[in-house]
Amino acid sequence: MIPEYYTIAQVADILGISKETLRRWDKNGKLIPQRNDSNQYRMYHRSQLTQFEEAQLLFNSDWEKELAIKPTKDYKLVELFAGAGGLAIGMEKAGFETVLLNELDKHACQTLRNNRPQWNVIQGDISQIDFKPYYGQIDIVTGGFPCQAFSYAGHKRGFEDARGTLFFEFARAIKEIQPKVFLAENVRGLLNHDNGRTLETIKGIIDELGYFLVEPRVLKAIFYQVPQKRERLFLVAIRKDLAKKVIFKWPSPYQRIMTVKDALKKGALYNCDVPKSQGMKYPKRKIEILSQVPEGGYWRDLPDELQREYMMKSYFLGGGKTGIARRLAWNEPSLTLTCSPAQKQTERCHPEETRPLTVREYARIQTFPDDWLFSGPMGAQYKQIGNAVPINLAYAVGRSLIRLLNDLSF
Template sequence: MKNNELFSIAQVADILGVSKETLRRWDKNGTLKPTRNDGNNYRMYHRGQLEEFEQAKLLFSSTWDQEHAVQPRRKYTLVELFAGAGGLALGMERAGFKSLLLNEIDKHACDTLRFNRPKWNVCQSDISEVDFTKYHGADVVSGGFPCQAFSYAGKKMGFEDTRGTLFFEFARSIKEIRPKIFIAENVRGLLNHEGGKTLEAIKNVIDELGYTLVEPRVLKAIFFRVPQKRERLFLIGVRNDLAKHFEFKWPSPYKRILTLKDALKAGDLYESDVPDSAGQKYPDKKKRVLDLIPPGGYWRDLPDTLQREYMQKSYFLGGGKTGMARRLAWDEPSLTLTCAPAQKQTERCHPDETRPLTVREYARIQTFPDDWKFSGPLSAQYKQIGNAVPVNLATAVAKSVVTALNLLETCEQHHNQNEIVAA
């Protein structure tokens, strides 16, 4: 990134985590003034202007390459829950983990896992039916438990009080396996769910289980070599008897923000253009509307009469609803992928062609490799990909966990050597 001294308004908005409207306001009030390109009047920002912002500093001084060169001191073992199509599991594998078990209830997702990794121990069942005691001593338990509402009435919200929720089953796996570290991921909404009470209840249970929690953090996928504006909340915990030797450092950002072009064309991320694959289609009426939307545009780019017709009652409601009638742009990351690319609330239209993204385009935006095949009907494939943790984000977090485990391993070896000397 050092050679790219100029940044567009879209790039700066992504780097600083603010809207383009905010940048335009900063331009007017003098907070951050871009220069104008004489040829086309585009607003461009110099690298030096951005270096006073913390997020830009991290990007420009990235230690991504060093972190990704880290190798495990031994083959660390993993139990993966709510495994889905394998985004998190594949990232953990790339960091050097050996999976002992992958549990998932969805048949199509399990078929996907088995097809791509025949040697993985994939258990298709309700998690409440899994006996985790046979995996006692695995190094890591990971998974994205769905966030269900708890009933708080008259309860202290300890382990037993979460019974009947999928978080209880995740906690039970930790209780029975006693891993060194656990990794839980969820939607960022968990931070403020029920006014923060849900997360507080989760923290109580983690403490009750005998684990120390790293302060939870929302990671933005665009900073971790993922061409998508997706955000996930990560919770990392370590067993209390290891906590004094535990040092966890969140992963550094990649050296630049990737765009849709990086996902679908040959370049930094993939060696070839995206392969052809099946995809949904728009009904003729919707296609005629989306034909009028420019790259990066949405319903407000339509003539007013069409805006009213397309949005109906939503036209009069507040909020931008920028996902509706949305066409993606080549030079920006994709919006967060959903489970259905043609859904009215969350359209993800191809930048040039008036159609939803295909399955392989979806998979690339989630940074799955092209040889990772998805099982089931088209709707099930989209759902699996849309629900996945982006592989490159998972890899970045997993590398940080490997670094922490390596340190624990070193401390344990020194402890054992000292005991031998003392004897």
């Protein structure tokens, strides 16, 4: 159900702008919040937001229809750089049959094996895997290849220029398997990496492999039932002999923004409060300082003497440094999770308690199911979760890919 009123924080998230920009709009009359009759807070009515394209997409979403998308036949999937299974779980929920997963990290591989004993998990260096036995038998290859710089050196040899990088290995798998479709995901920074040259090289290689690349898109996880401000770049490519038969449609957004409360408390996302689990601890002095940061606040909300103590030399440097000493807010999405919940530059303190998020709290913000258990020492578990694609985002993209393959089957 679409909410009638939206807070400043929610509108900022929907429109992709800062709260400060909204406050300026309030002052200059561009967009003025109203009094909400039920609680007297100044909020924005839905009708005020229809002028913005981002809000129109939200209000006119086909999310409910897309939930009904199911495969019309068995679609086989190979996943590379699988990590702890964020993308794989989403693809499984969408209806794909996972034939092979490759991952280098031993703890992530153990996580995959423990949770899905039936999955064929190959641990090791992707460069040592021969994909030729899967030629013509796989519908889709997926994976989040780590982004490495390519050596250009003026050669412009396309596929060969990428040799030695992990994208080359991803491309080699495509070349040997020849799936109907492939999905690659990466950080949004790939868009502008090396002034755009890295992505241009990737586009050239995809064309050389015989695939039509749908225009790459950055998807914001908050629009896909994920309570986290995480962004990922997705590349979808269709084999050229099939590409003219279909049009790929990106997933529609969910009709409201999920929050930290949705993640950690019983409600729309989970049928119980977050289970107890292990978690990192803060040192005594850090607890004393962070205990004075209000919900949703950060280091600038501390008294000046504590700002100076906590920030040290950084106190005198420019920039907002808004991740430092950051406490999450119950009624907003989490900031992007990193591989460690207690790094000073990217603090993710619990909204009420003065401590880092636990392993299970981390997992819930990434929308992992509670029964998906992580292997390895605590630091390795945080790393696996922090590196994952949020499950609900992967599920939404997976439904769009199922729809594409269904269309190809006619």
